Amino acid sequence: MRLEAKLALFNALSKLLLVVLGALVIPPIVGRVATAHTDHHLHQKKEEMLALIRRDGLVAFVREKQSEAYADYNILKQEYISITPEPGAKAVPRERIFDELRQVEQEIEDFRILSYTFRGPDQRPYRLEIGSSLATVELLTATLRRMALWVLVVGALLTVGTDAVFAHYLLRPLRDLITRKLRGVRHPSAFTYEPVDTTTNDFRRLDDSLTDMMRALESAFAKEREFMSNVSHELLTPVSVLQSRFENMLQDATLPEPHSLKIVESQKTLYRLRNTVKTLLLIANIENARYLRDEAVPLASVLAEVAEELEDRLQQRDITLTVDLQPEYVVPRANRTLLFTLLLNLLSNAVKYNRQGGRILVQGRPAADGGYEVRVQDTGPGIAPENLPHLFDRFRRFAGGTGAPEGYGLGLPIARTIATFHEATLTAESVVGEGSTFMLRFGAEE
Amino acid sequence: MHVLLVEDEKSLHNEVRQFLREAQYLVDSAYTYAEASEKIYVNSYDFVLLDLGLPDGDGLQLLREARQNERQEAAFIILTARGALDDRIRGLDLGADDYLPKPFSLLELTSRMQAIVRRKFGLKRQELTFGPGFVLDATGRTLRYQDQEINLTKKEFDLLHYLLLHRGRVLTRLQLGEHLWGNVLEDDSDSNYIDVHIKNLRKKLAHYSPTDFLETVRGIGYRAKSE
Numbered sequence: 074m075r076l077e078a079k080l081a082l083f084n085a086l087s088k089l090l091l092v093v094l095g096a097l098v099i100p101p102i103v104g105r106v107a108t109a110h111t112d113h114h115l116h117q118k119k120e121e122m123l124a125l126i127r128r129d130g131l132v133a134f135v136r137e138k139q140s141e142a143y144a145d146y147n148i149l150k151q152e153y154i155s156i157t158p159e160p161g162a163k164a165v166p167r168e169r170i171f172d173e174l175r176q177v178e179q180e181i182e183d184f185r186i187l188s189y190t191f192r193g194p195d196q197r198p199y200r201l202e203i204g205s206s207l208a209t210v211e212l213l214t215a216t217l218r219r220m221a222l223w224v225l226v227v228g229a230l231l232t233v234g235t236d237a238v239f240a241h242y243l244l245r246p247l248r249d250l251i252t253r254k255l256r257g258v259r260h261p262s263a264f265t266y267e268p269v270d271t272t273t274n275d276f277r278r279l280d281d282s283l284t285d286m287m288r289a290l291e292s293a294f295a296k297e298r299e300f301m302s303n304v305s306h307e308l309l310t311p312v313s314v315l316q317s318r319f320e321n322m323l324q325d326a327t328l329p330e331p332h333s334l335k336i337v338e339s340q341k342t343l344y345r346l347r348n349t350v351k352t353l354l355l356i357a358n359i360e361n362a363r364y365l366r367d368e369a370v371p372l373a374s375v376l377a378e379v380a381e382e383l384e385d386r387l388q389q390r391d392i393t394l395t396v397d398l399q400p401e402y403v404v405p406r407a408n409r410t411l412l413f414t415l416l417l418n419l420l421s422n423a424v425k426y427n428r429q430g431g432r433i434l435v436q437g438r439p440a441a442d443g444g445y446e447v448r449v450q451d452t453g454p455g456i457a458p459e460n461l462p463h464l465f466d467r468f469r470r471f472a473g474g475t476g477a478p479e480g481y482g483l484g485l486p487i488a489r490t491i492a493t494f495h496e497a498t499l500t501a502e503s504v505v506g507e508g509s510t511f512m513l514r515f516g517a518e519e
Numbered sequence: 520m521h522v523l524l525v526e527d528e529k530s531l532h533n534e535v536r537q538f539l540r541e542a543q544y545l546v547d548s549a550y551t552y553a554e555a556s557e558k559i560y561v562n563s564y565d566f567v568l569l570d571l572g573l574p575d576g577d578g579l580q581l582l583r584e585a586r587q588n589e590r591q592e593a594a595f596i597i598l599t600a601r602g603a604l605d606d607r608i609r610g611l612d613l614g615a616d617d618y619l620p621k622p623f624s625l626l627e628l629t630s631r632m633q634a635i636v637r638r639k640f641g642l643k644r645q646e647l648t649f650g651p652g653f654v655l656d657a658t659g660r661t662l663r664y665q666d667q668e669i670n671l672t673k674k675e676f677d678l679l680h681y682l683l684l685h686r687g688r689v690l691t692r693l694q695l696g697e698h699l700w701g702n703v704l705e706d707d708s709d710s711n712y713i714d715v716h717i718k719n720l721r722k723k724l725a726h727y728s729p730t731d732f733l734e735t736v737r738g739i740g741y742r743a744k745s746e
Binding site: 305306309310312313314315316317318320321323324330333334337340341344347381382384385386389 | 600624688
């Protein structure tokens with residue numbers, strides 16, 4: 074998952090949490106605030122009433138001697154005030170606040186009621202009730218609640234959006250770094266040293282260390298290249314001298330036959346040395362990216378060339394070669410010479426390790442992942458399972474057994490190096506007694 | 520044929536010079552860039568065999584220099600042990616006529632030189648005759664006996680051609696193999712394929728003439744008889 078997506082997701086989740094929390098916490102708080110507010114209001118009213126009673130006496134409210142209640146309410150029945158004589162009450166003054174249903178005229182409503190028992194100026198106990206309709210309070214709290222939630226949700230959505238945009242902007246240098254500098258860079262020479270445009274110190278530092286690292290790598294590559302070039306010169310020049318000398322010696326007509334034979338033997342040894350050196354150089358040079366991959370190469374044509382090259386050996390051992398590519402495949406970025414070497418090595422092995430009159434099947438099919446797979450199948454003696462994992466190791470030969478002739482040495486390591494160079498994989502499977510199959514798999518196009 | 524051999528490695532220089540002299544070339548020697556540069560300026564050569572890794576300069580620069588000198592018509596063959604691909608491209612771009620990576624076979628070197636001569640003098644057809652009436656046409660890649668064409672595989676033809684080019688010399692299986700398979704890297708020096716080819720060639724030729732032209736030199740290789 075991308076960093077940006079993760080940030081956005083985290084952001085959205087945390088905002089969602091906030092909204093849920095808000096939805097849970099806001100209603101009770103609003104309710105309590107509203108209740109407290111109402112209670113405060115009721116108290117005020119009570120004080121006002123008591124003040125009025127102290128000033129004017131109860132006469133204005135309660136008719137003398139008639140134990141009659143006084144009640145007043147506003148027309149909307151939101152509030153009422155009543156004063157009732159309470160002959161039986163003892164403990165005065167006493168105050169309670171509670172919710173209760175009350176009937177005002179013909180309607181029953183839920184009221185928040187402050188009830189206060191007190192002794193009037195005439196020393197008789199009275200009960201003062203001030204009620205405030207809860208319908209109003211509830212309406213208010215509902216509205217408040219709704220508004221608070223809306224503000225929360227809208228705020229959350231807005232900030233999630235702006236955060237995402239900001240994260241996108243903030244992370245642009247990182248994206249640049251990845252797409253421009255890292256993706257597709259397989260060798261320091263393909264690296265762009267142009268700094269990424271950023272004001273974020275962390276990215277600046279990342280970019281700088283990447284650049285430093287690439288420079289170090291590039292210089293290491295250059296050194297190795299130089300070293301290989303020198304080694305190749307130092308090793309191949311003496312081989313060259315010897316080879317020429319042997320050739321000159323063989324031209325001497327007076328050379329006794331036993332000496333000639335010795336020289337031919339020496340020539341063979343030298344040839345082996347030469348090939349080993351050249352192979353190692355080839356592998357080193359491929360790994361050092363000294364070869365270009367700049368052509369689209371049709372496999373069929375390379376295979377045709379290889380088949381022609383091997384024609385005589387096939388004939389000699391009476392081996393049938395079948396090439397079956399369905400559909401044909403063009404390796405998009407390839408080095409033709411190297412591909413030729415790769416396939417030649419595979420096929421020449423298939424000839425070498427085959428039986429007289431055997432078969433070689435070269436089969437090309439699209440791979441499941443969108444790539445392409447070439448299978449080179451022989452009818453040779455096969456490779457023992459314990460040898461399979463070491464097949465592509467340099468300088469490993471196998472102890473007799475499955476009749477492996479000399480020279481399993483460097484052909485397959487070369488083949489694998491070339492395959493890797495082409496971002497392909499080369500693997501082998503084998504059934505002893507039936508034959509071996511080498512699978513060359515080109516990756517899907519990016 | 521006048522050849523300038525530019526090679527700083529003394530022993531290799533001596534071997535190549537010896538071989539070329541025996542093959543009737545007139546060989547001039549240069550061991551350094553300075554020497555070579557002077558000799559190329561003063562003399563006129565048919566061939567310059569140029570080692571790229573000279574102690575006092577880049578061989579390719581020498582080639583560039585020579586190409587600007589209109590009087591110098593020498594064919595350049597680059598010899599290098601650097602074995603680097605880009606050297607090769609640069610060499611051919613600059614107008615080298617051929618390129619031989621070290622180590623090379625001296626026989627291969629002389630056949631390349633002959634090929635360049637053929638190209639240079641516009642020899643459209645190069646025919647080699649042998650035996651009582653065999654004609655090998657190197658350009659058309661055919662072998663005829665009197666008026667009949669003999670079918671040879673590519674490898675058989677190349678083998679016969681190479682043996683005829685070096686008529687009278689013993690060629691080892693290795694030398695023949697190297698010519699046939701060139702720089703194809705194979706680590707087994709299993710050159711008994713050569714024997715098979717020779718056997719087939721002999722069979723085909725014997726069909727027309729009973730004399731055997733391809734002589735086996737026991738333990739060493741083959742030789743095309745010089746007449």
